[in-house]
Ligand SMILES: Nc1ncnc2c1ncn2[C@@H]1O[C@H](COP(=O)(O)OP(=O)(O)OP(=O)(O)O)[C@@H](O)[C@H]1O
């Protein structure tokens with residue numbers, strides 16, 4: 001409970017920081033609407049640009065693409081600061097302040113930034129899957145809805161966990177940004193139906209870097225009823241729990257190796 | 264209470280070659296350079312004491328402080344803050360210590376100072392009543408009220424340092440670690456900061472560990488100093504005894520007639536070293552070996568002094584002398 005309150009206090013702080021540079025509220029409002037307008041326009045162009053793939057129709061591919069944006073944007077909302085940790089902050093010795101406060105360092109990094117831009121992507125993703133779903137004849141079941149929600153939310157937790165674990169390596173190697181980037185880029189593979197990939201990559205995307213598990217499989221469940229939604233939900237939640245526990249553990253181990261800088 | 268026991272920190276740096284080929288080699292070599300930044304030091308600081316932690320650049324002062332406040336994990340040895348190791352129970356210790364690094368701010372750069380304080384209030388769980396009391400106290404002793412609503416990035420160095428000090432004291436820490444809190448300050452701000460540290464120490468009994476290169480800070484604040492050199496302690500004890508380490512050295516500065524020079528002046532005793540500086544004569548001697556009275560008489564009678572200033576050796580001179588001796592010994596060994 002204390003941490004929820006603290007989180008909101010810190011987020012408020014992060015918002016004030018942003019507004020310092022955007023004092024003019026009208027400009028701020030305008031840019032918010034404008035960027036979302038652009039997002040909607042982007043949907044149109046994305047649908048134009050995505051090639052129809054081996055037997056998948058355009059709306060189907062669009063649905064995969066749109067759904068992949070949900071966990072990615074949720075992750076973007078809450079954990080953007082880890083990029084800075086991985087690329088810069090550990091190397092520059094800029095983490096000292098977090099080590100001095102009576103709150104877990106990892107929590108402080110989460111609370112350091114809240115990225116409202118994530119909302120734009122979220123809206124874009126939802127709009128995209130809505131448009132695509134209207135152009136498809138799908139039998140929407142309750143289970144499928146649940147597994148999609150689970151995929152989005154717990155998928156975000158899995159992405160965040162990967163981010164935490166990779167950026168924690170910066171405590172040992174000083175800079176782990178490029179590594180984080182490589183891992184993160186795998187999410188773009190999961191923007192397309194898994195079936196288009198050879199078996200090895202498919203296995204990799206389900207069992208190792210499970211972007212496929214929480215993006216492609218839930219969509220397969222909705223569109224084609226391929227998997228049992230309840231079992232799949234369970235698998236995703238379990239996977240997220242394991243990933244998050246592992247990430248926290250790795251972070252705690254690595255955190256002790258922090259060396260700061262000489263001056 | 265701080266207890267430091269056989270504390271050591273070794274930094275390992277890969278040995279780097281020069282140029283591109285050197286860098287490629289670095290990638291594949293497993294050779295490391297070891298820097299023993301802190302090398303087996305032990306001391307303890309009782310509650311309510313102000314300790315000056317001094318030494319040359321690179322002596323290992325900041326590294327020690329970082330281990331004492333939980334940023335760095337020691338390579339070996341232990342630190343206990345009220346019986347708890349800060350790098351193991353970081354959060355528990357953090358609640359009771361305050362830290363300022365002169366070169367780095369811990370405040371958020373682009374929000375008004377008061378907002379930073381509000382966040383810190385939540386982080387340290389300071390009650391509303393305590394918060395108000397502290398803000399009144401700090402506002403007064405550090406004079407920060409005037410710029411509370413300004414973003415930190417717009418503050419001058421001196422204002423920012425005072426803000427940082429206030430932030431470190433907000434949760435009423437039992438121990439304060441200050442790493443060069445007067446770096447780059449003008450004399451007035453320095454004085455303000457010293458007063459604040461003294462007021463805090465008096466009012467709340469806060470212990471303070473202070474590193475600085477300004478010996479005036481030390482003479483004004485610390486009853487005890489720890490002198491560090493190349494990661495080892497050279498001296499740990501009262502300020503007074505360090506001063507008399509080379510005897511009770513005094514310097515007389517004399518204004519003398521133009522025909523009196525250091526080389527040709529009559530000699531009183533080999534105990535008195537005579538030198539010349541800016542047309543003035545300097546007499547340096549150990550007042551325990553030769554009476555001050557005798558030297559003063561000699562100055563007026565034999566040197567026909569027209570004006571005189573008596574000074575004790577400054578702590579800066581002592582430290583300088585010790586470090587120079589140390590370096591000379593080092594050079595001999597090599
Ligand atoms: N993060 C680090 N990584 C590698 N070496 C370091 C690191 N921090 C300090 N050192 C080395 O440890 C030694 C001691 O540094 P430290 O910062 O403790 O000195 P200091 O006494 O605070 O000096 P100063 O008066 O210049 O601040 C230096 O030789 C420095 O190069």
Ligand SMILES: [Mg+2]
Nearest residue numbers: 324325326442
């Ligand atoms: Mg230092």
